[in-house]
Amino acid sequence: MKALFLTTTVLLLSSQLQAQSETVKQFILKNNPSASMYFYPSTLRMLNLEQNPEFYQLVRDIKKLSFLTFDKGSSSFNKRDILEVQKQLTAEQYEELFMMEDKGTQIYVYAKGKAPEAYVSMVNNNTSLMLFDLQGHPDLNALISLIQNGFNFSGIANVASLTQTDHQEEH
Numbered sequence: 530m531k532a533l534f535l536t537t538t539v540l541l542l543s544s545q546l547q548a549q550s551e552t553v554k555q556f557i558l559k560n561n562p563s564a565s566m567y568f569y570p571s572t573l574r575m576l577n578l579e580q581n582p583e584f585y586q587l588v589r590d591i592k593k594l595s596f597l598t599f600d601k602g603s604s605s606f607n608k609r610d611i612l613e614v615q616k617q618l619t620a621e622q623y624e625e626l627f628m629m630e631d632k633g634t635q636i637y638v639y640a641k642g643k644a645p646e647a648y649v650s651m652v653n654n655n656t657s658l659m660l661f662d663l664q665g666h667p668d669l670n671a672l673i674s675l676i677q678n679g680f681n682f683s684g685i686a687n688v689a690s691l692t693q694t695d696h697q698e699e700h
Contacts (some may be wrong), residue, residue, distance in 0.1 A: 549595065550641075550649050552617040553662045560610075563600035563657070569593055579681060587671040595662040602656070611653060618649055 557565075568576075573588040599606065615637065619625075623639035630636075634654040641647040650661040 560604045562597040564598040566596045583671045590665050592665040597660045599658045
């Protein structure tokens, strides 16, 4: 009985760990990101420099957040490749939640499932493509509250820029 329970638990956990979008995995294999960051629950909590309880509420059910940047100057992908990513996400049962365009930047957000447990977001502009692959579900009410209350997201942006700078210095 213990062996059956242990086997079932391992299988369930491994399926959760393999939950990253196959489309994003394939895009990474074909195109080398200029920067990549992976955040897990503990590292997401560390980004809360203000010790804000609403931030903890926002991230508490996020299992993993992958943030990838692809520099268009050093990558070979084009507009057709981006359209193909969108098509493949749909084939993977991701549903487009919204699309927004402003001053040459397109933002796409996709979710998978009725009570979404996975999200993919693409931010495309003239110089780069950013992909966000999130496993779990952020508390969107907490996000809205943080924005309305003027939460300082600059700490998160500073970590991203430091990581990008460190990665660029390696090359």
